Amino acid sequence: MAALQTCLNIDELRLRARRFLPRGLFEYIDRGTEDETALRRLRDSFEQAELTPRVLVDCSERHAGVTLFGRDRPLPFVIAPTAAAGLVRYDGEVLLARAARAAGIPFCVSTQSITSIEAIAEAGAELWFQLYVWRDRSLTHALLDRVAACGVDTLILTVDTAVSPKREYNRHNGFNVPVTPSLRGALDVARHPAWLGGVLLRLLAEGGWPGYAHYPPQFRTRITDAASHDPIRLCDGVSWDDVAELRRRWQGRLILKGVLAPEDALRAGGTGVEAIVVSNHGGRNLDSAPAPLAVLPRIVDAVGGRMTVLADSGVRRGSDAAKLLAAGAAAVLLGRAPLFGLAAGGQAGAEHALAILWDELERTMALLGCRTVADLRSISFPGIDAQSS
Ligand SMILES: Cc1cc2nc3c(=O)[nH]c(=O)nc-3n(C[C@H](O)[C@H](O)[C@H](O)COP(=O)(O)O)c2cc1C
Structure with a gap:
């Protein structure tokens, strides 16, 4: 824990995560796709957006809390769905859920998590569930019944992954699906004994190579197996009809994740999400x-x-979150930041990542003369206006 406290920002947690994790797993988390232009563009967008300080505003009573979907939350964050977080640390998804609970924010469980929603629910956190639609829609609907039975009231349908993106480093590292065992991969793992002993050997001792817990039992494969079962392949035919169907079936709140075109946002508004x-x-x-x-x-x-309207992608500083909030996001989802924390120090590390961003956000707010997130929304924001014009 003492070592964790020496990490003063998300980048320092990232470096610690890089030391702990085998390279294949670290790069799977850390990197982008193809030439990683989108990843660079994320950093550029935050760095180029200026915030002008406002002075002599009494900010002694400031707080970054928001009311999101009718519930007060102490900070405007949600832990984003990330596949296979259970490989980062043993029981990683449960640890993330506990960190979210400690911070008073929701944790969104991925369809592709290693631990089942039923087991994660025992952590007592507010859980959301992220859905990838499988080719066999009836299996998808059965999964939703499982999710609803766990008391989950918020479903995020990810709509930006019609096909698997081309992430070449995963192929080079053997970290594609299926994970391809190789001498290089074995050496990589051997060079990270803390992860080998603390995560992989524990998982192997428990029941062999882990798999994706939400796949129906008859199709549940290990991460080292090809996802050869057609019914649970990622469906590349997901359309607005699926949104309408989900809207009919899902009694709770429905959210579409991965919208970037105003036209799509408008259309989403007409579907009742x-x-x-x-x-x-x-x-x-x-x-x-x-x-x-x-x-x-x-x-x-x-x-x-x-x-x-929620937003995510690329948040590494509280000021990044401040910019998304100032640009109109009701809350910000965090993907890699809590994962780096999780790798660096388990539940305490994930909590530390949230605490760092929380502290940075409140400092940014004070330097901008904002006492609340609502104040943040009313600041003039030339960087943003320039980018969006
Ligand atoms: C390792 C990893 C796995 C992810 N898995 C999923 C997933 O299963 N479903 C999903 O909708 N998004 C997934 N995402 C995307 C996140 O939900 C989120 O949109 C993204 O990480 C935000 O950017 P950030 O990591 O820079 O915060 C994943 C992201 C990462 C880094």
């Missing part, structure tokens, strides 16, 4: 995709308050 996440998937999918910060104001304008 409660919210969208403006996201480029952390720069991991379409490599030419814009940064959310660049399109957010237009989307917020287009939606005109008829739907909640």
Whole structure:
């Protein structure tokens, strides 16, 4: 824990995560897609957006809390869905859920998590569930019944992954699906004994190579197996009809994640979904995709308050989150930041990542003369206006 406290920002947690994790797993988390243009664009978007300080505003009573979907939350963050977080640390998804609970924010469980929603629910956190639609829609609907039975009331449908993106480093590292055992991979793992002993050997001792816990038992493969079962392949035919069907079936809140075009945001508004996440998937999918910060104001304008607009991708500083909030996001999802924390120090590390961003956000707010997130939304924001014009 003492060592964790020496990490003063998310980049320092990232370096610690890089030391702990085998390279294949670290790069799977850290990197983007193809030429990693979208990833660079994310950093550029935040760095180029200036915030002008406002002076002599009494900010002694400031707080970054928000009311999101009718519930007060101490900070405007949600832990984003990330596949295979259970490989980062033993029981990683449960640890993330506990960190979210400690911070008073929701944790969104991925369809592709290593631990089942039923087991994660025992952590007592507010859970959301992220859905990838499988080719066999009836299996997808059965999964939703499982999710609803766990008391989950918020479903995020990820709509930006019509096909698997081309992430060449995963192929080089043997970290594609299936994970391809190789001498290079074995040496990589051997060079990271803390991960080998603390995660992989524990998982192997427990039941062999882990798999994706939400796949139906008859199709549940290990991560080292090809996903050869057609019914549970990622469906490349997901359309607005699926959104309408999900809207009919899912009693809770429905959110579309991965919207970047104002036209799509408008169309989403007509389907009865409660919210969208403006996201480029952390720069991991379409490599030419814009940064959310660049399109957010237009989307917020287009939606005109008829739907909640959330955002994510590339947040490494509290000031990045401040910019997304100032540009109109109701809350910000965090993907890699809590994962780096998780790798660096388990649940305490994930909590530390949230605490760092929370502290940085509140400092940014004070330096801007903002006492609340609502104040943040009213600041003039030339960087944003320039990007979105
Ligand atoms: C390792 C990893 C796995 C991810 N898995 C999923 C997933 O299963 N479903 C999904 O909708 N998004 C997934 N994402 C995207 C995140 O939900 C989120 O949009 C993105 O990480 C935000 O960018 P950030 O990591 O820079 O915060 C994943 C991201 C990472 C880094």
